[in-house]
Amino acid sequence: MCSHRSSCASSDSAGPHIVAGHPEQGWNLLCNGAIVFDDTGELLPDGRVVAPRRVPADRLAVAA
Numbered sequence: 001m002c003s004h005r006s007s008c009a010s011s012d013s014a015g016p017h018i019v020a021g022h023p024e025q026g027w028n029l030l031c032n033g034a035i036v037f038d039d040t041g042e043l044l045p046d047g048r049v050v051a052p053r054r055v056p057a058d059r060l061a062v063a064a
Contacts, residue, residue, distance in 0.1 A: 020029040026038040033045030042050035
């Protein structure tokens with residue numbers, strides 16, 4: 001595992017990168033040990049969960 005932490009500064013251009021991609025299952029493993037999901041949720045290396053960032057229903061586009 002690399003030295004990146006979930007608290008890496010956003011100005012760090014060499015942020016955590018994907019080391020194992022599983023798009024067919026909807027998740028990727030990052031070099032810092034975090035698992036990120038297609039729905040924007042995350043499972044951090046210390047076991048904490050980051051809930052998905054959802055768009056309010058009234059802001060979704062509606063097909064006509």
